[in-house]
Amino acid sequence: MSPGSGHGRRFGARAHALQALYWRQFVDSALDEEARDWIAEEPRVFDRSYFEWLIQGVESHAGELDRWYEPFLDRPAAQIDPVEKAILRMGCFELGFAPDVDVPVILNESVELAKQYGAEESYRFINGVLDQVARRLRGPREGSRHG
Numbered sequence: 001m002s003p004g005s006g007h008g009r010r011f012g013a014r015a016h017a018l019q020a021l022y023w024r025q026f027v028d029s030a031l032d033e034e035a036r037d038w039i040a041e042e043p044r045v046f047d048r049s050y051f052e053w054l055i056q057g058v059e060s061h062a063g064e065l066d067r068w069y070e071p072f073l074d075r076p077a078a079q080i081d082p083v084e085k086a087i088l089r090m091g092c093f094e095l096g097f098a099p100d101v102d103v104p105v106i107l108n109e110s111v112e113l114a115k116q117y118g119a120e121e122s123y124r125f126i127n128g129v130l131d132q133v134a135r136r137l138r139g140p141r142e143g144s145r146h147g
Contacts, residue, residue: 011109012046014090017054018113021086024059058086058093065092072132074125083118084126091130095137103134 058065069088070077080088091110094101110130114123 009045009047010050011112013048013050013054014109014113015116016046016051017058017090018083018086018117020051020055021058021090022082022117025082025085054090054093057097058089061093061097062089065089065096068092068096068133068137069129072129081119081122084114084122087113087118087122087126088129091126092133095130095134099138103138107131107134 066077066089069092073080087110090113091106094106095103098106107127107130111123111127114126118126
């Protein structure tokens with residue numbers, strides 16, 4: 001079971017984790033405590049334990065998560081924007097390792113992150129890919145909340 005509770009606090013954890021995972025793509029070492037503290041200094045209230053759980057999980061399963069979403073890409077994986085990659089990895093991680101979090105919540109929050117931090121139409125891309133991953137990991141009834 002994944003840690004944490006509360007919609008707003010979890011969205012804040014996801015937003016902070018997105019920043020950390022984005023940053024991590026440009027640095028050759030694991031996210032150190034100083035970087036985590038810097039990200040966590042923002043005034044937004046968030047679930048720190050869920051933030052830590054997401055970062056650790058995504059970092060330790062990154063290769064596996066990439067293999068989950070890559071079959072559903074409309075372009076080569078190397079062309080995926082770093083923000084999109086971080087959102088895809090985080091969404092896949094929650095789909096695969098947080099069975100207590102409903103698929104619509106994961107998809108909605110991933111789409112919201114893409115709208116806030118991604119390119120103009122990246123939310124459509126994120127939704128389409130994660131919906132297909134959800135169908136594969138959790139079955140057809142769990143995925144496809146957007147059709």
